[in-house]
Amino acid sequence: MRILIHADDAALWKERLAARLPDATFAISGETRDFQADYLVAWKPPASLFDAQPALKGIVNLGAGVDALLNNPSLPQDIPIVKLRDAGMGELIADYVRYGVLHFQRDFDRYRRQQHRAEWREHTVTPKREWRVGVLGLGAIGLHVAQRLADDGYPVHGWSRSPKAINGITCHHGDDGLTALLEQVHTLVTLLPDTPATRHVINHETLAALPHGAGLINPGRGTLIDEAALLEALGTGEEENGRLRGAMLDAFPTEPLPGDSPLWSHPRLWITPHMAGPTPVDEAAEQVAKALGAMHAGEAIDTVDPKAGY
Secondary structure: OEEEEEOOOHHHHHHHHHHHOOOOEEEEOOOOOOOOOOEEEEOOOOHHHHHOOOOOOEEEEOOOOOHHHHOOOOOOOOOOEEEOOOOOHHHHHHHHHHHHHHHHHOOHHHHHHHHHOOOOOOOOOOOHHHOOEEEEOOOHHHHHHHHHHHHHOOOEEEEEOOOOOEOOEEEEEHHHHHHHHHOOOOEEEEOOOOOOOOOOOEOHHHHHHOOOOEEEEEOOOHHHEOHHHHHHHHOOOOOOOOOEEEEEEOOOOOOOOOOOOOOOOOOOEEEOOOOOOOOOHHHHHHHHHHHHHHHHHOOOOOOOOOOOOO
């Protein structure tokens, strides 16, 4: 089994995978010209890599999001793709979301603005049991986030395309379910995959369905949000003069976020550089090794559906 690795920390991935697959031969993208791989382990590989690897039998995507891979114009057709199904990213993303929810629930955004004005004014605390959080997307990571928020004491409403029943979570599905969720949540969290059906799911219509003063947290895919609609819903300046109180954004359609993007300068936006859920190599290596072994042995394995986008 010949495995090519393309990732920023490729040397570490090679070390961890070689320990688990001692009979495999490994190479790192860019370090050798003649290596022909059976399998590719990668994060956002360039089109030129596929052009140089015509005999690939399978791909392991080093993350939960596969949009960059599926949109690659040189991606071979009908090749099995396995993606990571929360290999430690869920807890990291849950931390990010819990921080964001607490940020709004305990008014830290408002206190920060008051500090700039030297204004001493206390806000009444809304108890966690009354602060409803909506989580769009109940896959492996979305489910983990929803359950951690419920454990913290928040009433959690989750949304998925098809019906689900999850203990401790109020589940919604379909168009009517989405509207029902949006109308009642204080904070909305987006953890949907990037698919044709989810692109710009956060738009003028869905933002208008939120209560005045709601907050938005997006540690998911950048394409979920219509940025023009978001800016309109926020209004202008430091004061809360739009429908949205504020937003915390970790993912964007173009990354890095261009320096001239108006998102950078809005005083009620918090921008982070797609850091909410980095893939922990040690935790993920076991999952990657098992996927490679299963593909090589011809065993049944859960693969990405390119048409569905996940």
